[in-house]
Each structure stands twice: as structure tokens, then as C-alpha cells.
Amino acid sequence: MSLFTHAALLALGGAIGTLLRAGLTSFATRCLGVGFPWGTLLVNVLGSLAFGLIVGLARTRGWMTLGLETLLLVGTLGGFTTYSSFAFQSAEMLESGRLLQALAYIVVTNAAAIAAIWLGIKLAS
Numbered sequence: 001m002s003l004f005t006h007a008a009l010l011a012l013g014g015a016i017g018t019l020l021r022a023g024l025t026s027f028a029t030r031c032l033g034v035g036f037p038w039g040t041l042l043v044n045v046l047g048s049l050a051f052g053l054i055v056g057l058a059r060t061r062g063w064m065t066l067g068l069e070t071l072l073l074v075g076t077l078g079g080f081t082t083y084s085s086f087a088f089q090s091a092e093m094l095e096s097g098r099l100l101q102a103l104a105y106i107v108v109t110n111a112a113a114i115a116a117i118w119l120g121i122k123l124a125s
Helices: 003-032 038-061 067-078 082-097 099-125
Strands: none
Touching: 003 038, 003 067, 038 067, 038 082, 038 099, 082 099
């Protein structure tokens, strides 16, 4: 794959993932409020599930080309998932003295994301 094609797939996937993340985060905020970063939690878990499904399907069906991997996993899911936001929001909670809320957020996000990757791979198998 040429450098231009690789860059174009990354840009396209990143744009798609970013728009999906913004829409889902906005929807979650409207539905669940702003007291907890529900949108980021939802995006991270769904992004992990999608990653697991795609990898699981690729492993069992052998359809993952380098171009598709670049578009879906690196570009789209790279633009969609928000672990940097997760880390920042966790630090903000800790700095504001919300220790239990921060710990709950950290544990639930990581446990659910790992479980979602596993589930995605199993569902795809």
C-alpha cells in the first residue's frame, strides 16, 4: 500500500470515528447528564467491543487486509475511542477530591473494556 493510500485511509477512518464519538458522547450527555463521564465510558466500551469483533472476525474468516485494518482499527476506532479523555477525566475527579468516583470510573472502564474485547472475539468466532 502506498503512503498516500495509507494516509488517506487513516484520515477517512479518523474522521468517521471522531464524528461517531462526538455524536455518541453528546447523546449520552443529553440522556444521562453531566455528573459522570457516561459518554466516554460508553465510547470506550463500545470501541473495545467493536475492536474485538473485528479482530475476531478477521481471525476466524481471514478477511482483514492491511487497508481494511488501517481504516477500521487504526483510523476509525483510533478516532472513536477516547482513552486520553478517560485519563484526563479520571485525573480531574482525583484532583477535585472525588476519590471513590474516580476509582469506580477507572475500574469499571478497564474491566468493561477488557470484557468487551473478549466478548467481541467470542461473538465473532
